[in-house]
Each structure stands twice: as structure tokens, then as C-alpha cells.
Amino acid sequence: MLDRFISRFGKEKIAVLHSKLSIGERYDEWNKIREGKANIIIGARSAIFAPIQNLGIIIIDEEHDSSYKSEANPKYDAKQVAKYIAKQNNCPLVLGSATPDINTYYKAKELRKIELLELTRRANNSSLPEVEVVDLKQELANGNRSMFSRSLYQEIEKNLEQKRQTILFLNRRGYSTFIMCRECGYTVKCKNCDISLTYHSYEKKLKCHYCGYEENLVTICPECGSEKIRYFGTGTQRLEQEILKQFPRSKNNKNGC
Ligand SMILES: [Zn+2]
Numbered sequence: 576m577l578d579r580f581i582s583r584f585g586k587e588k589i590a591v592l593h594s595k596l597s598i599g600e601r602y603d604e605w606n607k608i609r610e611g612k613a614n615i616i617i618g619a620r621s622a623i624f625a626p627i628q629n630l631g632i633i634i635i636d637e638e639h640d641s642s643y644k645s646e647a648n649p650k651y652d653a654k655q656v657a658k659y660i661a662k663q664n665n666c667p668l669v670l671g672s673a674t675p676d677i678n679t680y681y682k683a684k685e686l687r688k689i690e691l692l693e694l695t696r697r698a699n700n701s702s703l704p705e706v707e708v709v710d711l712k713q714e715l716a717n718g719n720r721s722m723f724s725r726s727l728y729q730e731i732e733k734n735l736e737q738k739r740q741t742i743l744f745l746n747r748r749g750y751s752t753f754i755m756c757r758e759c760g761y762t763v764k765c766k767n768c769d770i771s772l773t774y775h776s777y778e779k780k781l782k783c784h785y786c787g788y789e790e791n792l793v794t795i796c797p798e799c800g801s802e803k804i805r806y807f808g809t810g811t812q813r814l815e816q817e818i819l820k821q822f823p824r825s826k827n828n829k830n831g832c
Pocket residue numbers: 765766767768769783784785786787788
């Protein structure tokens with residue numbers, strides 16, 4: 576980022592702030608900003624506190640990144656601070672991202688509290704990957720009870736045929752399970768934490784791994800009254816097992832799929 580800006584605007588006009596600078600270097604940069612010698616300040620999260628004299632615009636790139644929230648004391652959210660500073664200085668704040676934070680996107684798209692500016696072409700004009708979102712509730716309604724949507728199944732088949740590899744992402748390790756109604760998609764969640772309860776077969780209880788809340792097994796859906804309540808494993812171990820069952824051809828390659 577720094578190289579790009581220097582080649583465009585020259586080194587003199589740019590100040591940089593990040594935690595890898597020595598105290599001396601940071602002092603020099605700080606003074607450069609304070610004295611108004613730097614017109615562009617580039618930095619990580621804490622750069623939002625730079626002593627800028629005549630602020631014209633704040634740009635937060637990759638705004639969806641959770642690291643803009645500081646976990647260390649004093650805790651702060653750089654995006655919130657930026658919003659405040661922008662207001663005080665009567666200047667625009669740009670939140671840039673190809674994959675915006677769901678909160679930001681909602682505020683722009685639905686609530687219209689943020690002006691939505693969309694780039695219809697990518698910077699290097701390359702084409703966007705084709706993305707298909709599959710509603711698994713719909714798959715169930717159409718009689719597909721497997722873990723894979725028909726579309727995903729076909730694509731994996733195709734890849735195997737062409738001897739190409741497939742990467743499946745699943746954000747749960749182990750054999751973790753959750754309870755879901757096959758009729759309406761309802762999942763049993765913790766009353767306190769709003770996360771899915773895990774089935775513990777030994778005690779025959781549904782437990783919350785966050786707060787310890789537990790309840791008895793659910794056999795009838797509290798949402799629609801259906802008895803088609805099932806517990807599912809969604810962890811990567813179960814996924815691996817299922818892949819081997821559905822695609823025995825992938826067995827030969829230990830890293831495959
Ligand atoms: Zn809980």
C-alpha cells in the first residue's frame with residue numbers, strides 16, 4: 576500500500592503509522608502529521624488517532640476486517656471512532672470492501688444510512704467468480720436429504736471426472752452436532768447465547784458450549800409442531816466421512832476433497 580502511494584504522490588507527502596515503528600520513528604511521523612507536512616497518512620487501526628490538522632477524508636479499506644476492533648485496553652472500534660471524527664471534521668468516511676461487513680451492508684442497502692457506491696468492474700477488469708447460493712431448506716423440500724446440495728454434488732462429480740481438486744470449507748471442527756427440524760429448518764438454540772445447542776448422547780442433553788445452559792431432547796419442533804426433528808453432525812470429521820461414502824473415488828487421494 577505504502578509503495579503504491581509513494582510512487583503516485585511522492586515520499587514527502589506521506590506519513591505512515593504502525594506498531595512496528597520504533598518510538599523515534601513514530602515521533603518523527605507524528606510530528607510530520609502534526610505540522611501538516613504530510614498530506615496522506617497511511618496506517619493500521621491506531622492511525623485513526625493521528626494528530627491531523629485539516630482532515631479531508633477518511634478511508635477504511637477492507638472495512639469488514641474484525642481487527643478494526645481493538646481487544647486491548649482501552650477497547651475501541653476504529654470504524655466507530657472514524658465515524659465520530661469524520662462528523663467532527665465534516666468530511667466523508669469511505670468504508671471500502673469487496674465483501675462488506677453485514678452490518679455496514681445492511682445500513683447501506685436497506686436502511687440507506689450510508690451511501691452505497693458500487694464498483695461494477697474489478698480494478699484489473701478480470702471477471703468475477705461465479706457464485707451460486709443454494710438454499711438447503713429448498714433441497715430438503717425437494718427430497719434431497721444428503722449433506723450436499725444437488726448442485727454441489729454435481730460439481731464435485733465433475734471435478735473428480737476431470738481429475739481436478741475440490742476445496743470444501745466448513746467452519747466447525749470435529750463431529751459437532753446440532754438439532755434441526757427437517758420440515759421448517761428450525762434449529763434449537765441457547766436461550767441466552769443464540770448459538771446452536773450441541774447434542775450430548777451420554778447425558779442425553781442439549782448443551783450450550785458457551786454458557787453451560789442445557790435442556791432435554793426436543794422431539795417436536797416448537798416452531799411448526801413437526802416430529803421431523805433430527806440431529807446432525809456438521810463438523811469436518813463427519814464431512815470427511817460423508818465424502819468418502821458419497822464419492823468413493825476420492826478415497827485414493829488422502830488430501831482429496
Ligand atoms: Zn448459552
